[in-house]
Amino acid sequence: MYKKILIAARGEIALRIIRACKELDIKTVAVHSSADTESLHVKLADEAICIGSAQPAASYLNIPRIIAAAEITGAEAIHPAYGFLSESPHFADICLSCHIDWIGPQPAIMEMMGDKAMARKMMREAGLEIIPGSVEALENEAGAVSLAQTIGYPLMIKAVSGGGGRGIRVVRDEQQLSELFHSASKEAELSFGHGGLYMEKYLAAPRHIEVQVFGDGKGKVIQLGERECSIQRRHQKLIEESPSPGISDQTRRKVLEYAIRGAEYIKYGSLGTVEFLVTADEEVYFLEMNTRIQVEHPVTEMVTGFDLIKEQIRLAATGSSPLMEKTAIPRGHAIECRINAEDPDKNFKPNPGEITFYHPPGGPGVRVDSHLYDGYIIPPYYDSLLAKIITWGETREYARKRMIRSLQECVIEGVATTIPFHLWILRSEAFIEGAFDTSFIDTL
Numbered sequence: 001m002y003k004k005i006l007i008a009a010r011g012e013i014a015l016r017i018i019r020a021c022k023e024l025d026i027k028t029v030a031v032h033s034s035a036d037t038e039s040l041h042v043k044l045a046d047e048a049i050c051i052g053s054a055q056p057a058a059s060y061l062n063i064p065r066i067i068a069a070a071e072i073t074g075a076e077a078i079h080p081a082y083g084f085l086s087e088s089p090h091f092a093d094i095c096l097s098c099h100i101d102w103i104g105p106q107p108a109i110m111e112m113m114g115d116k117a118m119a120r121k122m123m124r125e126a127g128l129e130i131i132p133g134s135v136e137a138l139e140n141e142a143g144a145v146s147l148a149q150t151i152g153y154p155l156m157i158k159a160v161s162g163g164g165g166r167g168i169r170v171v172r173d174e175q176q177l178s179e180l181f182h183s184a185s186k187e188a189e190l191s192f193g194h195g196g197l198y199m200e201k202y203l204a205a206p207r208h209i210e211v212q213v214f215g216d217g218k219g220k221v222i223q224l225g226e227r228e229c230s231i232q233r234r235h236q237k238l239i240e241e242s243p244s245p246g247i248s249d250q251t252r253r254k255v256l257e258y259a260i261r262g263a264e265y266i267k268y269g270s271l272g273t274v275e276f277l278v279t280a281d282e283e284v285y286f287l288e289m290n291t292r293i294q295v296e297h298p299v300t301e302m303v304t305g306f307d308l309i310k311e312q313i314r315l316a317a318t319g320s321s322p323l324m325e326k327t328a329i330p331r332g333h334a335i336e337c338r339i340n341a342e343d344p345d346k347n348f349k350p351n352p353g354e355i356t357f358y359h360p361p362g363g364p365g366v367r368v369d370s371h372l373y374d375g376y377i378i379p380p381y382y383d384s385l386l387a388k389i390i391t392w393g394e395t396r397e398y399a400r401k402r403m404i405r406s407l408q409e410c411v412i413e414g415v416a417t418t419i420p421f422h423l424w425i426l427r428s429e430a431f432i433e434g435a436f437d438t439s440f441i442d443t444l
């Protein structure tokens, strides 16, 4: 096992990883920007190194500084968490070439799955259903026009290097195609440094369901159940839960089986997530694969009882994990609400500032992952996630009720938060019935 690792992240997820390390008797090195000297990950780690100024490019994305911090402190491995450099095969390669372990999948697989057109090709080879569309990335506008005639309208243009919501366009007819092709390409070039595009048939109002997988890198993969992630606003997830309500057992078996088949085909070697779109008539299509730990991993931990981060570190350090031999038998239901420092009354405007008072919820079946404390000043440079509240219940309804009382118990003073908006969703008929899809918030 490692004696010391460096965590290349901040906020709640840096704390989550520090907690796993403490339980594994691993010393931790925090890196931080000059805007984060008073952040909790800096205080809770065994060592902390300031690696640059507030702008992410100067610090949390600054590869030479992070590597130097690992070398100076003698860290044997780097955990990239989510965000920042977590999906950079380039960074993973540099770590390995400096004899620092990468706590994540093989860089070649990160690169393959990072190219969304390549990921589609691989998953089709593995036998998964992919959304009808491009086989290869689009060559040019003429190629797009002719492919569009085969796929039919409406369709979507997506960035090969994308993921999330950037570089995506819905194209309704051929007249729109030229303009949207060029604007998507330009946006992709600016956001990702690569303007490559691919095309898919547009699925109206699908559900977004993802499967947590864990692979040993030698061809064996286990699944840890699915997560329902359809409640999101402008491609930012707000609420996740496991298991997914409102899909048949047959559809559930299908996504779980697809995820294992796809991840085994590429010999995936770490924690990962296979994402699917599921249509109203429960057709299942591979969407993309995320090669990192995700924000919403705690809902899976709550229903399986496993500590995913601990097992991910154990696998990276020793090449095996006892989890690999287990079958996840989900128990009950878990729901996560992401509490952001955003004002729902001002179009979710980010709202940094001082937390003048913080009182997290507690009691049975409640988990809070947060880096907040009384007097903490939220810097304006990073994302606005303040806390994740996760509740567990024997049934979905018990978990929902527990979430409502937890949100009511939670006190965050000094900044406006999304708590009132969460309460509204949790009490809505669509949520109670589990009858919602990805259009729920954005079509309000």
Ligand code: MV4
Residues within 6 Å of the ligand: 131, 156, 163, 164, 165, 168, 200, 201, 202, 203, 204, 206, 208, 229, 230, 232, 235, 277, 287, 438, 439
């Ligand atoms: C789609 C789609 C419908 N049809 N692709 C948006 C983010 C990106 N990761 C995938 N996205 C979508 N791709 C086809 N062919 C609808 C969405 C989509 C969506 C997907 C997942 C979660 C929330 C979403 C919200 C709006 C649209």
